[in-house]
Amino acid sequence: AQSVTQLDSHVSVSEGTPVLLRCNYSSSYSPSLFWYVQHPNKGLQLLLKYTSAATLVKGINGFEAEFKKSETSFHLTKPSAHMSDAAEYFCVVTPGYGGSQGNLIFGKGTKLSVKP
C-alpha cells in the first residue's frame, strides 16, 4: 500500500529566503513521486516528478526535490522564495510499475506563505 505524509500543513518564509517543504512516503512498490502546485482557485500544475532516473530532480520555477530511499523522503526545496510561490503544494505517490492503474495518492497539502 502507498501513503504520503506532508509534515507541515503550513510553512511561512520571507521573500528571498530558502523554501523547504517536507514529504515522507510509504510504498510497497518502487514508487513514482510527484510534486504538484495549486495556486488559489486554480487547478493543479506539475512541478516535478521522480521516475527512478536520477535522485535529484529539477522542476519548474527553480524548485527541486531529492529522492532519498533510505529516509523514504522526497522533500521539495527552492533556494530563494518569490512572492508568486505562495500556493498549496501536494506531494503525490503512485507505484512505479503496475498496480492501482497509476492511481495517485495525495498528501494533505502544505500551504506556503511568502512574506515581503
Next chain:
Amino acid sequence: NAGVTQTPKFRVLKTGQSMTLLCAQDMNHEYMYWYRQDPGMGLRLIHYSVGEGTTAKGEVPDGYNVSRLKKQNFLLGLESAAPSQTSVYFCASRRKLATNYNEQFFGPGTRLTVL
C-alpha cells in the same frame, strides 16, 4: 490544445437534486479520473476509467456514478445530492504506459455547493 476542460465551473444544488459534471480531454489519453478536494484532505479519488466503456471505483465512490461512453469524455453524476458532497471536483487524464511515471493532467475544477 485545450487540455482538460470541465463543465460547469460553479454550481449550487439543493439537497436531493441531481446533476452531471462533464470532463473532456483532447490529448487522446486512455486513463481518466475524478477527484474531490476538501480542505485539509488533499485530493481523493472518486472513480476512474482505463478506457472507453470501462470504469472503476476509487477511494470515495459512494453517492456518485460515472460513465465513459467516448474516449475523450468522462461524466460524473450525482443522483441525489447531499450537503456532504459540497466540494471542489477535479478531473484528470493520463496516457497509458507500461510504467506509472507519467503525470496526470488536471482540469480547472468545478466548485459544487449543496444546500
